[in-house]
Amino acid sequence: MISVDKLKKCDFKIVFVYEDESINTNRNLNDLPEKVNKVFYKKYKTSIPFIEEGGVSLLYVGLGEKSKFSFNKIKDIVAYSIKQIKKYEVEDIAIDISMFLKEYDVRCITEVVLGINLGLYELKNYKTSKKQEKYNIFIQGYEGYNEEKIVEEIRLGTNISDGVMLARDLVNTPANMLTPIIMAETIASIHEDTAVDVEVFDENYIKDIGMEAFYTVGKSSGNPPRLIVLRYLADPSSKDITALVGKGVTCDTGGYCLKPSNSMEGIKGDMAGGAAVAGAIYSLAKNNVKANVVGVIPASENRISRESFIPGDVIGSMSGKTIEVLNTDAEGRLILADAVTYAIQKEGASKIIDIATLTGSVGNALGFSTAGVLTNNDKFFKEFKEAYNKSGEQYWRFPICDEHRDMIKSNIADIKNMGKSYCGTITAGLFIEEFVENMPWIHLDIAGTAWVDTPLYEYQSKGATGAGLTSMYYLFLEKE
Template sequence: MDIKVVKFNEYKEAAEIKAILMFEAKEDFHMKFEDEAINNAISFVQENKEFSGKKGEIYTVNLLRKEAPSKIVLVGAGKGEELTVETLRKNVGKLVKECIKLKAATLEINVPALRKHFDMELAAKAIGEAVTMATYNFDTYKSDKKPVNLKTVTLLCCSQCDVTVLEEAIKEGIALGEGNLIARDLVNEPANILTPAELAKRAEVAGKKYGFEVKVYNKDEIISLGMEAYMAVGKGSANEPKLIVMKHLGNQENPEDIFGLVGKGLTFDTGGYCIKPGQSMANMKTDMGGAAAVIGAMSSIAKMDLKKNVVAVVAACENMISGEAYRPGDIIGSMAGKTIEVLNTDAEGRLTLVDAVTYIIRNEKATKVVDIATLTGAVVTALGSAAMGVVTNDDNFYNSLEAASKEVEEKVWKLPSFDEYKEQIKGDVADLKNIGGPKGGSITAGLFIGEFVENKPWLHLDIAGTCASEKPPTEYHSSGATGSGARLLYTLVKNQ
């Protein structure tokens, strides 16, 4: 997708579809076009009250001619003072999907009216995100594919705008959108295709494309690292685990400041001997949503060459049933040296994560850590699909996350971490037990991971409710994987 910026008075071409962003108040729209057919169409629609400019409203007018533009699309921006970045993303997402439906190859978006109410740099970034994300369609395995014809989008701005600044903003928006789509693609892949080895291969491909380092450790190397908890989960599968380590070292002046990202990478989860019901198991291909998020975030971070040192780790494996699989009642070790009593083999993600957290702190010297995982059904019960549940040991770090969440409109909610919850995971026959009972499950799961963070500033993000959706959660999403967390992690890293 080619997205470019041109000043309105310098634009000499014409796209198939001209989109015009309009507010409810007519006085907020002063633009007149040289093409009288467009002016007449806008006047007619407004006078007949077929389009009012309300937020989210969209209206397509066929100009009944062959020359471009052959159609105009009016996009409602609502009341100027109420316009937000997210509203703009949604408007553009709806616009792009309309253009795809109309099979247009070129689109121009007229936004001079925005300047009165909105920061144009933020607008350009949001448009870059929305255009990139709204074109997505996972049809890899369909024989009857519906290609997206839309190839070029031109953003027409006012003469006072700095085109160079807006181009850089669009570039960042595209980078964020691409990171989101990488995550969506990975989560949407079926587990018979996306094995741990294939996930590692996809990370290597992304690393080569976007410019970050990738090292993959095999089974023997994982064992030599002492990652006993991780190996306990992965040893039941014929597909061997792969430890994926990704690096973007963008701040050579401060090499000791390292931001650690850890993503849960269960490419399939049967629940082990505590087997899941069949209805619950069908979507367990999504149990690597955390891994997808960090791979997507690393792609965006590297593409924008952020001046940050970031290391990401994914302990990829499958939780399967076999003669080699771990059992309820087993006592296992961990890379940190702590022992764990396994009370439920379906509480497996936290076992892989604690070894990945220990690795990133001890071997990669991370100074702050975020883990992200489709960890618990309990978080869905608590928060539904609207927000990620967060457990943390550092309120300032959480405040940074909350600020980032508002930028990308990926909602977060901090869960309590009182000592009473920590008591629930203390072991009777080992240092810890891997579940804390039926109450406060998302909290105790997060706090279990927190036992391994070695006093580093830490955030745990449970995305079990936000990773995938049967219906598109916004106008720039599709059904299936949402890419939850990829844009959020990029923004959090950037703002630190």
């Protein structure tokens, strides 16, 4: 719980210090105690606890050189601070944000709140005995600012972090506890107290409207597929509707193109794109952002059975195009193709963003800190770039050339679901582009960034990251 209280005496108080400035310069308080100065050099992400006379416990946290610190580091340093405090098993924690307010005004509070909540987040576990930890966080150091404004900014930031944690929880859930049906029920339940209209369609509807590519994947499992549609239409002055289309494969064995054994541990997380869509729309709705957004999540499993599709099959799609299947582990693009068509034909989408853990190639190319982007519209990408720069996420735009499109041409169908042994991220994205009907489109491949075994940033924990969510949120917030 995060609240404001200028005078609250807590178990610990976090104080931030620049490397090249004394605490007196920044906070109009006494210099760092001499004993601390001798051993604490205030480098970025370093800290030292200190108990002052009178029993006040402080945690001094270094920000490094002032010229090298930036807005996008606030979330990381706050999360670092929270993780350090957790070592001392305290409940009441004060955070002095005067340093950030001085440099960045109240817009810093969202980053502070994200740092606190994501720093406290841990991978869900299912042990029979669990230690329940409770923390009360008090924001301090906002003298000269309207307290009601500070409280409102905390509320807005909390709703964003709640969306991220919602997405993380979904991805971290074991596949036997998150079938397509359970995923649909969970997302519907989460949005009950929002202005989002959630509609869930079963396998019969999926077949009836011709989503053959989606159903072909989903019929391989005894857990039938579900089409989850979230409508957040909060801007009646605009006819534009942006569709967020998220891959929702809750269990991906690879089908008959079975994944190698060392990849099996991660097969529950192939619905991170769908989770990001659900979380982003939740945050947009809770913060009453003026936007028209429709989320489309094709939720299915990709298993092996007598009903499964196999390499060499030719299948149809909702668009009418035929698809030659060369790899059953390239199933994500199949379900996304139909979901994109659905968004355009049934929901009236005028712009498309699809997000998916689509290819291992993107991780090979960009590692685990940067996601891949393909787009057919420079203006749309510019807007998205502004959003991800604000969120602090990292993306890299891939080129699109005619020779890349040639790689997915089929001799026996309109398109094939696999290209060459190279350019895999590009050809996977271009497969989806074939179904966007010339609408402005952005494709986000988060296969490298959706999950971390060893966190790269302090606001991450082992497991799901919620990749893509904050960038999509800021895309709509900036348009208000």
